[in-house]
Amino acid sequence: MTSNKKLIGVDLGGTTIKFAILTAEGEIQEKWSIRTNILDEGSHIVPDIIDSINHHIDLYKMSKEQFIGIGMGTPGTVDRKAGTVIGAYNLNWKTLQPVKEQIEAGTGLKFALDNDANCAGLGERWKGAGNDGDDVAFITLGTGVGGGLIANRQLLHGVGGAAGEVGHITVEPNNGYLCTCGKRGCLEQYASATGVVHLAQDFAEEYEGNSPLKKMIDDGDEITSKIVFDLAKQNDYLANQVVDKVCYYLGLAVANLSDTLNPEFVVIGGGVSAAGDFLLNRVQKYFEEFAFATVKTSTKLKLAELGNDAGVIGAASLATQFA
Amino acid sequence: MTSNKKLIGVDLGGTTIKFAILTAEGEIQEKWSIRTNILDEGSHIVPDIIDSINHHIDLYKMSKEQFIGIGMGTPGTVDRKAGTVIGAYNLNWKTLQPVKEQIEAGTGLKFALDNDANCAGLGERWKGAGNDGDDVAFITLGTGVGGGLIANRQLLHGVGGAAGEVGHITVEPNNGYLCTCGKRGCLEQYASATGVVHLAQDFAEEYEGNSPLKKMIDDGDEITSKIVFDLAKQNDYLANQVVDKVCYYLGLAVANLSDTLNPEFVVIGGGVSAAGDFLLNRVQKYFEEFAFATVKTSTKLKLAELGNDAGVIGAASLATQFA
CATH class of the missing domain: 3.30.420.40 (ATPase, nucleotide binding domain)
Structure with missing residues (x-):
C-alpha cells in the first residue's frame, strides 16, 4: 500500500474512547481520547464518536476524501457483517446497537468493526511484537x-x-x-x-x-x-x-x-x-x-510492545480492506 | 468450478499407495492402489507413482490435457513450496526427496503436496462430515x-x-x-x-x-x-x-x-x-x-464419513489451485 490516504482507528472501552489517525502503513500521526459516557443505556457513545471524528478531521484541516475508512474495536459480541454489537455490559449496551450504520451515516466514511482483544492482537501482529x-x-x-x-x-x-x-x-x-x-x-x-x-x-x-x-x-x-x-x-x-x-x-x-x-x-x-x-x-x-x-x-x-496503542492500530487495520 | 477437467489424488502410506481420479467438484470417478515398495531406501516409490498414474491415464483412454493437476498426501515433514519430503521413516525416506520435481517431470502434470493428516482433514471438510x-x-x-x-x-x-x-x-x-x-x-x-x-x-x-x-x-x-x-x-x-x-x-x-x-x-x-x-x-x-x-x-x-477415501479426496483438493 503506497497510498497517501489515512486510516482512523477507534478503541472503545468502558472508561475512555481512544482515537488515532494513521498512515496506510500503520504509523500513528494523531492521537486523542474522550471519556466514555455510559449514561442513558450508552446511547451517547456512538454520537460522541461521530462528533469527535468529524471535529478532529476539521481541526487537522483534513477532508473526508483523505481517508480510507474507520476501524473500531469494541467490547461485547460483534456481528462483523451487520456491523452490530450486543451485550457490551460495561458500556450499558443491553440491546443490539447498529454501530456501523450510524457511524457510516454520521461520518460519510466506510466502517469495520471487531472485538477489542482481536483488534489488540491485530495491532501487535502488524506493528508490534508480532x-x-x-x-x-x-x-x-x-x-x-x-x-x-x-x-x-x-x-x-x-x-x-x-x-x-x-x-x-x-x-x-x-x-x-x-x-x-x-x-x-x-x-x-x-x-x-x-x-x-x-x-x-x-x-x-x-x-x-x-x-x-x-x-x-x-x-x-x-x-x-x-x-x-x-x-x-x-x-x-x-x-x-x-x-x-x-x-x-x-x-x-x-x-x-x-x-x-x-x-x-x-x-x-x-x-x-x-x-x-x-x-x-x-x-x-x-x-x-x-x-x-x-x-x-x-x-x-x-x-507486547505497543501498550495502549495496540487497540487503535489494530482497529485501523480493519479499514485497510477499503483501500 | 464448472470445468470438466479432472483432479488426481494420491495418498501415500507405508503399506499401500492409493490413487483416485476425481471431478473438479471432488466426486471420485476411478480408484486404484498399489503396494508401497520401501526397498532401497524407498527409491522405487516415486517412479512407481509416476508409472501408475501414466498407466491409468492410458488405461482410461484419457489425455494429460484433461487433468488440472495432482495432489498428494505423504508421511514425513513436508516443504510445501519446494515440494520435498524428509524423515518419512515408514517409507525408508531418510534423505530429502524432491517429490514435486520428479512427479511433474514424469507426468507432465502440476503437483502439490501436504502431509497425510492435513489431506485427510481437507477431504473430510470438503466432501465428508465437515x-x-x-x-x-x-x-x-x-x-x-x-x-x-x-x-x-x-x-x-x-x-x-x-x-x-x-x-x-x-x-x-x-x-x-x-x-x-x-x-x-x-x-x-x-x-x-x-x-x-x-x-x-x-x-x-x-x-x-x-x-x-x-x-x-x-x-x-x-x-x-x-x-x-x-x-x-x-x-x-x-x-x-x-x-x-x-x-x-x-x-x-x-x-x-x-x-x-x-x-x-x-x-x-x-x-x-x-x-x-x-x-x-x-x-x-x-x-x-x-x-x-x-x-x-x-x-x-x-x-468422520469418508473412511479411507478422505486422504485421496483431500489430496486432490490441493490441486484445485491449478484450475
Whole structure:
C-alpha cells in the first residue's frame, strides 16, 4: 500500500474512547481520547464518536476524501457483517446497537468493526511484537484473559465468533476455580489480575512461614497482582509460589495453543504482563515442558510492545480492506 | 468450478499407495492402489507413482490435457513450496526427496503436496462430515493421533509446519505417560490405539473385580483398542473405566482446541473412531464439561464419513489451485 490516504482507528472501552489517525502503513500521526459516557443505556457513545471524528478531521484541516475508512474495536459480541454489537455490559449496551450504520451515516466514511482483544492482537501482529508475521497469537492478561489469534494473516473467528477465547481454555480440569462463564478451571481464573489475587489468598491460607505477602493478606490489606509480582521479585517465598503457579498455567495454555497453531510469536500483553521478563521467563520454562519439539523451537514467546496503542492500530487495520 | 477437467489424488502410506481420479467438484470417478515398495531406501516409490498414474491415464483412454493437476498426501515433514519430503521413516525416506520435481517431470502434470493428516482433514471438510464448512478441525485416532485444522477455509500450517499437532496437546500435566516425542502427557498416549491398550493394562493392574478384559490381560492375551471398546459395549466394568478415561482426555483436548478455533465441526476419524457413537457420545459429555458456553452450542462433534477415501479426496483438493 503506497497510498497517501489515512486510516482512523477507534478503541472503545468502558472508561475512555481512544482515537488515532494513521498512515496506510500503520504509523500513528494523531492521537486523542474522550471519556466514555455510559449514561442513558450508552446511547451517547456512538454520537460522541461521530462528533469527535468529524471535529478532529476539521481541526487537522483534513477532508473526508483523505481517508480510507474507520476501524473500531469494541467490547461485547460483534456481528462483523451487520456491523452490530450486543451485550457490551460495561458500556450499558443491553440491546443490539447498529454501530456501523450510524457511524457510516454520521461520518460519510466506510466502517469495520471487531472485538477489542482481536483488534489488540491485530495491532501487535502488524506493528508490534508480532513483527508482521503470518501467524501470531496474542494473549492479554487484564481484569480477564482475552486473545486474538491470527493464522495465514487472517483473524480467526470461528463459526460462533468465539475463536480465540483463550481465557476459557481449561487449565485445571480437577475441580478448578469456578469461572464467571459457568465452568471450572479456566485460564482466566488463574492468570488474570483477579486470578493472581485469588491464588495469593488461597496459598496464604496454607502457608505457615514468614512472608510480607502473608502478613498483608492476614492484615486484610488490599492485594493486587502488581503487589504479588513485586514481592516475588523481592524473593518473598509465598509470592514466588503464586507467580510460579500462574506461570505454570500460562505455560500449559500457551503450549497447547501453540501445538494447535504453531504461531511464529505468542505475544503476551495486558496489565499482568507489566511484570515483564520476570513473568515471561517463567512462562517460557513451562511452555518448554509442555510444547511439542518442533513447536518449542519455532514458536517464540514475547512481551507486547505497543501498550495502549495496540487497540487503535489494530482497529485501523480493519479499514485497510477499503483501500 | 464448472470445468470438466479432472483432479488426481494420491495418498501415500507405508503399506499401500492409493490413487483416485476425481471431478473438479471432488466426486471420485476411478480408484486404484498399489503396494508401497520401501526397498532401497524407498527409491522405487516415486517412479512407481509416476508409472501408475501414466498407466491409468492410458488405461482410461484419457489425455494429460484433461487433468488440472495432482495432489498428494505423504508421511514425513513436508516443504510445501519446494515440494520435498524428509524423515518419512515408514517409507525408508531418510534423505530429502524432491517429490514435486520428479512427479511433474514424469507426468507432465502440476503437483502439490501436504502431509497425510492435513489431506485427510481437507477431504473430510470438503466432501465428508465437515460439510464444506469454513472452519473444521479433523482429529484422527490411529496408531498415533494426528490432526488437520482448517480455519477461514485454509489449512493451518504455522511457522514450522507443526500446526495441528493435536496428538501432542498435553492432557495430563501431572506425570503423564511418556510420549515418543520426548514429553509427557500427550493426547496420543491416551487416545491412540496403543494408548487405549496402555491404559487398559494399567487399569487392570489396579482392578480387583471380575471382568473379561481383566482376565484376558492377566492371561497374557493380546489386547487391541477394538477389544477394549467391544467389551465396554458389553458392560465390562474395567473396559468401561478405560473408555471413560480415553473420552475424558479426548473431550478435554477437543474442548480446548474448540475454545481456540471455534470450528463448525470437530470431525473424529481413524481406527479408534470405529467405536462410533459409543465413543462420540462420551467425548461429547466431557467436551460439554470443558468447553466455553458459546463454543459448546456452536461447535459440533461428528464422526468422520469418508473412511479411507478422505486422504485421496483431500489430496486432490490441493490441486484445485491449478484450475
